[in-house]
Amino acid sequence: MDQRLPVRGTARGPRGAGAAALLLALVVLAAGCTAGTGGVEGKPGAAGVRDPYFPRLGNGGYDVTHYDLTLDVDPDEQTLRGTAEITARATQDLSSFNLDLAGLTVESATVEGRPAAVNRAGNELTLRTDAKVEDRLHEGETFRTVVRYSGSPKTLTDADDSEEGWLPTDDGAVALGEPTGSMAWFPGNHHPGDKASYDLTVTVPKGLTAVSNGVPAGPPVTAGDRTTYRWHTAEPMASYVATLAVGRFTTKTSTMAGGITVFTAVDPESAKASARTVARVPEVVEWEAGHFGPYPFSATGAIVERTGDSGYALETQNRPFFPGPPSMELLVHEMAHQWFGDSVTPATWRDMWLNEGLATYTEWLWAEEKEDTPAQESFDEAYEDEDNWAFPPADPPSAADISEQPVYGRGAMVIHKIREAVDDDEEFFALLAGWAKAHRHGNATTADFTAYVEKATGEDLSELWKDWLYGESRPAADG
Template sequence: MDHRTPARRRAPRAARATLPLLALALLAPACTGGVEGKPGAAGVRDPYFPKLGNGGYDVTHYALTLDVDPDEQTLRGTAEITARATQDLSSFNLDLAGLTVDSATVEGRPAAVNRAGDELTLRTDAKVEDRLRKGETFRTVVHYSGSPKTITDPDESEEGWLPTDDGALALGEPTGSMAWYPGNNHPSDKAAYDLTVTVPKGLTAVSNGVMAGPPVTEKGRTTFRWHTAEPMASYLATLAIGEFETKTSTTAGGITVFTAVDPEVAEASARTIARIPEVVAWESEHFGPYPFSATGAIVEREDDAGYALETQNRPVFPGPPDLGTLVHEMAHQWFGDSVTPKSWRDMWLNEGLATYAGWLWGEEKEDTPADESFDNAYEDEDNWAFPPADPPSAAEISDEPVYGRGAMVIHKIREAVDDDEEFFALLRGWTKKYRHRNASTADFTAYVEEETGQDLSDLWKAWLYGRSRPAADG
């Protein structure tokens, strides 16, 4: 994510009528034997967003089918969610904001649904033999509809469903994906995705992954299908609907490059967007093989979002991106998208490493030594508001220390290693070890010490967790 793009506030939209939730009574769980199970947790106790995500299961695949009316800003959706139970379950939760549940089934059986805010609780038949057993793979189908909502984060940025002049844009970091589909909305649960979207003829629907066949137009509406094979965190899922100029090509390494650019900004974006293969190749040399089968970009108009975001495979940019922002968001394909944080406290691993990628690009391509970038960051008072690994609240998880001071931590590791060949091997080893997995700050510090054979306790204490500014050469 690039929070440096100035946020642009929308005028308040007229209040929309809330559609009624389908009334489904909870069934009593009285049982006397067999697998009784217990409810899955409503939330995974994330330190900043404790109600996000859900316990008791692990999603392996989402199949989302959406029919969108951009003029009315409404949708009808079906979510088929394949998951594995991690405990015996009597009920479990999904995250969904605002939209109305019309019906739901679990393993083909009607499910009772209860709603409390953004939490859906689903319960199947109360009979013991129908309970979900630990290790069992099960399929949940949720039919839903309504007007997706724009979500305002604690830092006042907007995400979720963002209406645009020619369609809509769905962004998810950190909470917004639940505005347009139900799921286990936390980065610790990654899954494959298939998305089928139907929109009015003349519009294009762009998402993650690769296009699964050509668009099909019938009765004035066009259906687009997208397939994301590699695991993806919910906050990285995106959907852009609008009038786009699209282009498909292939890198020398066989990676599909798909770009979708709003015609109003196409000319101004062309030069930077054309450098995507170059940037991906350069970052692959430094950070290891590109972790996905597709890359590219979605470029919207400047007022369509307040920030750039590293949506998996093809980042979203609000207006023509500069080269530095492109390098940053593409670096996130390794740091954040493939190696994904276990909790939002670990976000500095995303942003510090992506920021340092920009310093490396400047060093090798623009004659700006990383030492100079470090010095500039060190002198920036904003970087010392709090330790990068311990933001004071959810409102600060995208603030300057997570980026600038996070990058300083990486530079200090490079100094401690004191050998660039070993340092870059360290970065490549990190992305290899945790490829398509989740990792925490503790995982990272342990990995660095193990690989370097050094006790870096003083480095972590001063630069990662310290609340005062250490000496620059400390």
């Protein structure tokens, strides 16, 4: 995301499953204790993964490997009908497990082709899988869950009044997911720690286009007054950077060096003002690859909606989303997230500064190399900005603060201090590329990053971390 647009806040964590889910868990656990089984055969998966800011977000007991989503969208009524086929691997013996879903109505669910009992408490679906002992899911087992659902997707409002989830537009809608909005349009394990590949099949009224992540999986097919689009994302993706944009778009497909597909979709009202910047997508990708290592995905591009369709840009995987014509600074920032955030994804929402600090520092590098503005000048400007000193970037005080200014500006200052400590640009850029390579398509914590930097540099940087990453007060600029 970009801090120069209205700064994103965050929604409060989804409500817990409550007393009803607790009662269900106790019943399921008791049901697992059957004569002749030698004790409990499976236990419920956790209803959250204990994220520091969203403890009920995500689910335990399984790891999703693939989502196959089939959606039929009616933009006039702002409704959808969906089928989610979720392939996952059990990480424990399971008697039940949870999915995150906000608002939509579940019509049916199956696990391995067998009907599953579904209990709902707020944003938590609990699917019971152990009607018979022989039907229970065992640790290491790969299983397929199919959920059919429908309704009017919700727009979720964050603590700072910014909106995510399903955002209606004048000619359709756009789905944006950071940090919790993806649960507004499909059920899943909606924590960044569980990444998966995706297939998306979307049917919309003829004349509209449905754009998502990845690459087109064949040409659009029109039958009567409806057109179906198919998208495939092969590389692992966190659900918060999954997107769907439905509307009238001017689209363009090309191929850049390395065989990377470039797909752009621009609302006609934004086409003229954004043409020059959007045309530079391959240039920005190649420039960033020169600093951070090979581009981590098979596709790139951009989605440009009308001004005001969202209050912020977002690093949706493969093609960032922009609410109106983007500046070069904003394009550089969101493209940097393809390495830092989309490929190397934070293990928890406390690690958000790893995304935003590195993406903001990429803006400083672009200004240094393309606009003759030394990164030191950008650092000095950020240092004098009082907003950057509200709290340490690695320890925001609450969920409402994970997208506030210190995460961006002070996060970038941390990176600049590492550059000063290395004192050799060739080694510094090798360090950044090495970080992107070490955790490519994975997840990482702040502790992973600080340990990596110290190992790569051979330096004890504990004072740097104490003052710039975790310190409550403003250190001396040359400290």
